[in-house]
Amino acid sequence: MSEKPEEKSGIGKTLDFLAGLLTSNPIYKSIFRVGWPNTVLKRMAVMRSSFYMHIFPTKVGKHGLKLKYCWCMGGIVFFLFLLLTITGILLMFYYIPDENRAFQDMKDLQFMVPFGVILRNMHRWAAHGMVFTVMLHMMRVFYTGSYKPPRQFNWAVGVLLLLVTFLLSFTGYLLPWDQLGFWAVTVGTNMASSTPVIGYEGPFHELLGVQIDNDIRFALIGGTRIGANALVRAYVWHCVGLPLILTAMMVFHFWRIRKDGFSGPM
Amino acid sequence: MAQDLKTDQSGYMLMNKPDYPRVSTFPNLVWVILLMMLFITVLLWAVSFVANAPLEEMSEWAKTPNPAKAPWYFIGLQELLVYFDPWIAGVMIPNQLITGLILIPYVDVSPTIQGRYAWEGRKFAISVFTFGAIMWFALIVVGQFLRGPSWQVYWPIIDYDIGGHGWVREGMPLKQGITKLKSMSMGAGATLILGYSFFGMVLPLVIPKMFPKAKLTRALKGYLDVLGPIKYFVVQSHILMILGVLGKIILRLGFNVKYILETPWFKI
Numbered sequence: 001m002s003e004k005p006e007e008k009s010g011i012g013k014t015l016d017f018l019a020g021l022l023t024s025n026p027i028y029k030s031i032f033r034v035g036w037p038n039t040v041l042k043r044m045a046v047m048r049s050s051f052y053m054h055i056f057p058t059k060v061g062k063h064g065l066k067l068k069y070c071w072c073m074g075g076i077v078f079f080l081f082l083l084l085t086i087t088g089i090l091l092m093f094y095y096i097p098d099e100n101r102a103f104q105d106m107k108d109l110q111f112m113v114p115f116g117v118i119l120r121n122m123h124r125w126a127a128h129g130m131v132f133t134v135m136l137h138m139m140r141v142f143y144t145g146s147y148k149p150p151r152q153f154n155w156a157v158g159v160l161l162l163l164v165t166f167l168l169s170f171t172g173y174l175l176p177w178d179q180l181g182f183w184a185v186t187v188g189t190n191m192a193s194s195t196p197v198i199g200y201e202g203p204f205h206e207l208l209g210v211q212i213d214n215d216i217r218f219a220l221i222g223g224t225r226i227g228a229n230a231l232v233r234a235y236v237w238h239c240v241g242l243p244l245i246l247t248a249m250m251v252f253h254f255w256r257i258r259k260d261g262f263s264g265p266m
Numbered sequence: 267m268a269q270d271l272k273t274d275q276s277g278y279m280l281m282n283k284p285d286y287p288r289v290s291t292f293p294n295l296v297w298v299i300l301l302m303m304l305f306i307t308v309l310l311w312a313v314s315f316v317a318n319a320p321l322e323e324m325s326e327w328a329k330t331p332n333p334a335k336a337p338w339y340f341i342g343l344q345e346l347l348v349y350f351d352p353w354i355a356g357v358m359i360p361n362q363l364i365t366g367l368i369l370i371p372y373v374d375v376s377p378t379i380q381g382r383y384a385w386e387g388r389k390f391a392i393s394v395f396t397f398g399a400i401m402w403f404a405l406i407v408v409g410q411f412l413r414g415p416s417w418q419v420y421w422p423i424i425d426y427d428i429g430g431h432g433w434v435r436e437g438m439p440l441k442q443g444i445t446k447l448k449s450m451s452m453g454a455g456a457t458l459i460l461g462y463s464f465f466g467m468v469l470p471l472v473i474p475k476m477f478p479k480a481k482l483t484r485a486l487k488g489y490l491d492v493l494g495p496i497k498y499f500v501v502q503s504h505i506l507m508i509l510g511v512l513g514k515i516i517l518r519l520g521f522n523v524k525y526i527l528e529t530p531w532f533k534i
């Protein structure tokens with residue numbers, strides 16, 4: 001492929017020279033397998049030969065780049081998840097899921113830990129943001145008809161991603177151990193007790209001899225009311241179980257997007 | 267519908283044609299992603315500087331707040347508790363929502379209308395989805411912003427008396443707390459539910475036969491023909507359930523109906 005030589009201004013030439021200095025030394029070349037990507041071929045190579053960039057195709061349809069088409073929404077959901085992971089790990093340094101300590105740790109974050117308030121705020125608002133953007137992402141996929149063949153199954157995986165995102169946010173709600181989270185989670189988990197057959201207040205619960213201390217709600221919160229066990233369960237699901245599940249599903253989601261091809265007009 | 271898309275559908279996707287306008291990912295898409303990440307980070311940071319995450323006093327299980335609200339994304343379901351028993355509002359409806367969403371691509375009848383915004387050819391699908399989405403968000407707004415103590419309606423701006431349950435005044439809008447609710451009789455309730463399910467299922471099939479010339483009939487018949495019996499059953503039962511939820515809300519608010527059908531085992 002022949003490249004047509006471009007007319008460069010003085011600044012352009014200076015930049016090229018600096019980039020050349022930066023990128024033609026052995027250290028740069030040992031890290032980035034392709035040199036400075038200044039030709040079409042190298043630009044494609046830089047995607048294909050990079051571990052992280054390889055998740056993207058080497059070329060994309062022009063329509064997909066437009067904001068009005070994909071709203072960038074799936075990407076924003078994922079980026080918020082990354083931010084939540086980072087701020088979440090930092091929060092874990094200061095938080096112990098113990099009935100008598102959890103709330104004090106929140107207060108410490110507020111008044112003692114440097115930047116603790118901002119850390120907690122970022123985690124909280126990003127979590128709300130992720131729940132909201134995942135809904136928006138689903139709506140954009142629906143309205144552009146991007147769930148149609150061959151992407152039916154990826155849509156199904158997406159719906160489960162939506163569900164797991166809700167659950168992640170919900171389990172996190174209990175952790176501050178304040179009135180707000182405590183009662184929200186009480187209200188939420190009480191609903192589980194009305195599940196038909198396996199909830200102690202649900203229709204047909206007598207069939208299996210289900211009672212308050214052996215039903216589905218009991219399994220979720222480890223007791224007959226929200227207490228120390230529920231806190232530990234919420235913590236473990238929130239910090240380990242659900243993030244692992246979500247990650248595994250997102251990896252699959254992204255892989256399928258590459259395999260099915262990004263949607264476009266037929 | 268053929269599913270082997272490598273050979274068939276994606277073969278005629280415009281995007282896969284050699285002359286389709288494409289650009290290299292680096293730097294075009296990489297720029298978009300970088301800017302998006304910067305924008306979201308700055309936005310999140312800015313929000314976190316001006317608004318603090320809520321933290322109430324320490325939890326105490328003997329001190330139930332009134333009202334105790336679920337997080338906003340579940341509050342639509344909590345709002346449905348006004349109209350349904352918890353096993354319907356909290357278990358059946360969310361499960362139906364999830365299955366319904368998952369099934370959308372599998373009952374779709376216009377596989378080639380994709381990759382762009384299109385109303386023609388998808389009128390029905392878009393209407394149903396939009397209707398459901400509006401209901402979902404409307405319930406969230408009502409639950410989050412209009413519900414106060416004892417889950418009564420509190421309009422914004424209006425100044426209410428403070429204190430207990432004594433706030434209910436003469437002539438208040440929607441005095442749910444003091445209106446007397448009645449349930450329908452067994453016979454009427456059973457008839458209503460069976461009739462609704464039966465006619466709901468059958469009418470869309472019969473109407474085209476009754477008015478063979480109407481414009482809507484042609485559209486409906488065309489749709490039913492591609493759908494086939496199984497998909498029709500799946501689609502129609504989900505639509506009947508969505509409309510049924512709305513119907514119960516109307517019966518409850520307009521006619522003070524508590525239960526349509528009361529059996530010793532379950533109540534609807």
Ligand code: HEM
Pocket residue numbers: 070072073074075076077078134137138141146147151154155156157158159160161162165250253257261262263264
């Ligand atoms: C944790 C949640 C999720 C993440 C991180 C995520 C991420 C992404 C990303 C990055 C894309 C690429 C295109 C774009 O940015 O729009 C995408 C596409 C897609 N997503 Fe998601 N998604 C999530 C949830 C969902 C949900 C809830 C649905 C639907 C119910 C869904 C269905 C799809 C489909 C069908 C595509 C392919 C769209 C196309 O080719 O145009 N995803 N997702």
